[in-house]
Structures are given as C-alpha cells and as structure tokens.
Amino acid sequence: MSTLPSDAILEASSQPESGSEPTAAREEPAGFLRRAWRGLWTLLYGSIGLLAGLATLAAIPILQFSTLGWLLEVEGRLARGERWRSALPGLQRAVPVGSGIFGCGLLLIPFLLLWHYYLDAQLLAPDAALPTTLWRISVGYGAAAGLYAVVALAAGRGSLLAFATPFRNLQVLYERREGLSLSATTAWVKGLRPGHYLSQGVKGFLVAAAWLSPPTLLLAAGKAAPGLGLIGALLLVLCLRTALVAQARVAATGELKAGFAWREIREDVRRAPLATALALALTLALALPLYLLKIQLLDRDAFWLLAIPFLVLLWPTRVASGWALRRARRREERAHLIWRLLGSGLALPAGGAYVFLLFFSQYFGWRGSAGLFAHHAFLLPVAFY
Numbered sequence: 001m002s003t004l005p006s007d008a009i010l011e012a013s014s015q016p017e018s019g020s021e022p023t024a025a026r027e028e029p030a031g032f033l034r035r036a037w038r039g040l041w042t043l044l045y046g047s048i049g050l051l052a053g054l055a056t057l058a059a060i061p062i063l064q065f066s067t068l069g070w071l072l073e074v075e076g077r078l079a080r081g082e083r084w085r086s087a088l089p090g091l092q093r094a095v096p097v098g099s100g101i102f103g104c105g106l107l108l109i110p111f112l113l114l115w116h117y118y119l120d121a122q123l124l125a126p127d128a129a130l131p132t133t134l135w136r137i138s139v140g141y142g143a144a145a146g147l148y149a150v151v152a153l154a155a156g157r158g159s160l161l162a163f164a165t166p167f168r169n170l171q172v173l174y175e176r177r178e179g180l181s182l183s184a185t186t187a188w189v190k191g192l193r194p195g196h197y198l199s200q201g202v203k204g205f206l207v208a209a210a211w212l213s214p215p216t217l218l219l220a221a222g223k224a225a226p227g228l229g230l231i232g233a234l235l236l237v238l239c240l241r242t243a244l245v246a247q248a249r250v251a252a253t254g255e256l257k258a259g260f261a262w263r264e265i266r267e268d269v270r271r272a273p274l275a276t277a278l279a280l281a282l283t284l285a286l287a288l289p290l291y292l293l294k295i296q297l298l299d300r301d302a303f304w305l306l307a308i309p310f311l312v313l314l315w316p317t318r319v320a321s322g323w324a325l326r327r328a329r330r331r332e333e334r335a336h337l338i339w340r341l342l343g344s345g346l347a348l349p350a351g352g353a354y355v356f357l358l359f360f361s362q363y364f365g366w367r368g369s370a371g372l373f374a375h376h377a378f379l380l381p382v383a384f385y
Contacts, residue, residue, distance in 0.1 A: 042091065043091070044098070045094070045096075045098035045102065045160075046088065046090075046091035046095045047091070047094075047098065048094075048097075048098030048099075048101055048102060049094030049096070049099075049101065050088065050090060050098075051311060052097060052098070052101055053094060053097060054067045054070060054307070054311055055304040055305070055308050055311060058304065058310070058381065064201075064382060065198050065202050065205060065380070066194060066198045066201055067201065067311070067381055067382070068200075068201035068204055068379070068380055068381060069196070069197030069198055069201030069202075069204070070197050070201075071314060071315065071318045072200050072201065072204045072247070072251040073196075073197065073200060073251065074088070074089060074319060074322065075247075075248050075251040075318040075319070075321050075322040076200075076248075076251030076252045076253075076322065077089065077322065078322030078323055078325075078326055079248055079249075079252035079321075079322040079323075079326050080252050080326075081326055081329075087319050087322075093188065093191055099159060099160040100153050102160055103153075103162070103163035106163065107145045107148065107149055107163070108145070110145075111141055111142050111145060114134060114137055115138050117134055118131060118135050118138050148166065149163075151166070151169050151173065152166075154173060155168070155170075155173050155176075200250075200254065203250050203256045203259075204250050204251060205379055205380065206259075207246050207247055207250050207256065207259030207260070208243050208375065208379055210260070211239050211242055211246060212240075212243050212379075213373060214235070215232045215236035216232065216236060216372050216373050217232065218233075218235065219233055219355070219359060219372060220362070220369045220372050220373075222359065223362075229359070233355045233356075233359065236351070237348060237351040237352050237355050240284070240354070240355075241269060241347050241351065242266075242269075243378055244276070244279060244280050244378070245269055245276060245321075245324075245325065245328075246259040246260070246265050247259060247321070247378060248321045248322060248324070248325040249261070249264070249265065249268070251322070252322075267334070269328070269343075270334040270335060271327075271328040271331040271333070271334055271335060272325075272328035272331065272335065273339050273340045273343025274335075274342060274343045275323065275327045275328070276324045276328070276343060276347070277343040277344070277346040277347040277350070278324070279317070279320040279321045279324040280347050280351065281346060281347070281350040282317055282320045283317040283320065283321065284350050284351065284354040284377065285350070286313045286314065286316065286317055287314070287317070287354070287376060288354065288357055290310055290314075290376060290383070291361045291365065293309065294365045294374075295364055295366065296366055297366045297384065306382070306383050306384075307382050307383075310376060310382055310383065311381060314377065314381045358372060359372075
C-alpha cells in the first residue's frame, strides 16, 4: 500500500489544485477521493501519535494532568460550538509521530524474529556456534536499524515514505547539513501547548474532586459505619451529574470559578436534561469496565500501555459531555417539566448503579478503599496515581 509524505498529509485538504477545471464534472470525484485519502492517513497516523503521546504522559506523575487537560479540551471545544472535526485536538501535529512509530515498528519486526531465534537456539543448543552467530546478527541488525530509523526520521520529518528511500534520506541530510537545529522541534513542541493542557487538567481535576470527594469519603466510611455509607452513596448519586456539568463548564470557559457556580450549573441541567442524562449514562457505563484493570497493579514500565484503554473509552464520554453543554447553551429557556423528569429518571438510576458497583470495587481493587477516590471518569484517566 502506498503512503503519503507527512508534508502532503499536513496540507489543507481544501486547497485547490492547479490546472483543474471546475466545470468538468469528472474532476470532482478525483478531488473528493484525494481528500478522503489524505484524511484517512491523517486520522490513522494522528491517532497513533496521539495515543502514544497521551499514554506516555499518563504514566508520568504531574504530567498526567496534561492527559486530563487534553480530554477537557475535547469537551470544551464542542461545548463552545466548534465543529465535530475539532474533537481530536493536535491530530495533525501528531501525524509525524504516528508515522514515525509505524515505520520504526516495521523495522523492529525482523529484530524481534532474530532475537526469538537466538533465544531458542540458546535453549536447545547452548554449546553450539549457532546461538553466538544469531546474537551477533541480531545486535548488528538492531544497531543498523536504529541508525537507519534516526536518519529516516531526521530526513523525512515523520514521513513513512522516508523509511523506504535510504539514498534520498542521505541526500536530504547532506543538503540540510548547515540548517539542522533544534529550532523546528522546539517550535513543534510549543505548538502542542503543553502548558495549556497541564493548566486545564489541574483546573478540571480540582473541580471534580471538590464535588466528588466529600460524598466519596462518606461512602468509604460505610465499611465501618453503614449509615454514613448510605448517606455518602445518596449524595454521590446526586453529585455525579453536577460534577459532569461543572467540569464541562470549566473546559468551555477555562475559568475555575465556572465549576462552582451552582445556579448556572443547575440551569444548564434544566435547559438540556435529556442530553445531560445521556452524557452521564454514557460516561458511567464506559467507566465501569475500566475498574477491571485496577484489580492488580502492573509493573511501572507497563503503565503507559494500561493507559491506552482508558483514553479510548473515556474520549467518547468527553465528546458527549461537550455536546450536552452545547445544547444547554443554545437554549434560553428551561426544558418542559416532563423532559426534566425524564432526564432525572435516567440520570439517577444510572448514578445509583455506578455507585453500587463502585462501593464493591474496593474489595477487589489493589488500592482498597483508596481506589474509591480515583474516579477515572472525572479525574485522571489512568489506573494509578
């Protein structure tokens, strides 16, 4: 399958082609197919790059807030009325990362096969010359592949096609020998706005924690005092929808105080009761299966891998929450009482089922009662802190 260079992928797909004839009907399908092809590869490479970057950040203390900030950016953009295509912030900037990862993965496959043969030979015939030969071949190929990948990444700037043109890569590096610097990489990193996402994540974390921690504390006390646990469960059911809207408001405005404006939050719920209830039900439903990943603590080196299913399942919940707040902002009057009752009739049972299962998660989670406070659907989207 042929691929496109990253520079071509990053171009705007709506750019007109030179020499095209707008009056010719047969030209239109070709332009559409070309844009669809570029969009497909942008989505593929960009998604790989985003998942890899966000999962890596999720495994690093403090920087975990940037992952939450990215999810809140998704929510905030949709809540402000931006297009649905903006629900993947940084997608185009992640294209070089994704294509580079894909290309390096292709180079890694022969090394893994050679290393597997070396281990088998060492096990079956440790005194023979074959294991030593395979080891030398594996190490030699690994060093050569690593150097090849560095040259391809430097010359192709993340283009997958650069992994198939070694001589062109050397020519490109020779032509750029005087202009090689870290300025382009620094500009690319600044374009990702890491400080913005970190700040956004901290704000969203504080708001959700402020709404959910007090009732969760009472819920955790239910092991010793069932009465307090019942009160905490009821309060938590009531606070879930509030925390959802409060966090969406912070994502949309960027202001911490927007998450504590009780009257405005209540009015947002009343203007879009069904949308808010559906967003809450989806958020809680997709968050519950992730508690299975908290049964046993994995090695720290595997933390980034564990963060991937959290990101994949929690991204749709942020899309739904942003959509719900957008509907609330577009309406000036409260919804009819019947719709508000239907919204509560959906949100409260969904919250009750979530809290019921949340209470029992402390008996099989590796963190015990402390795991009740994680709330990965609202706080950090990881299985660990």
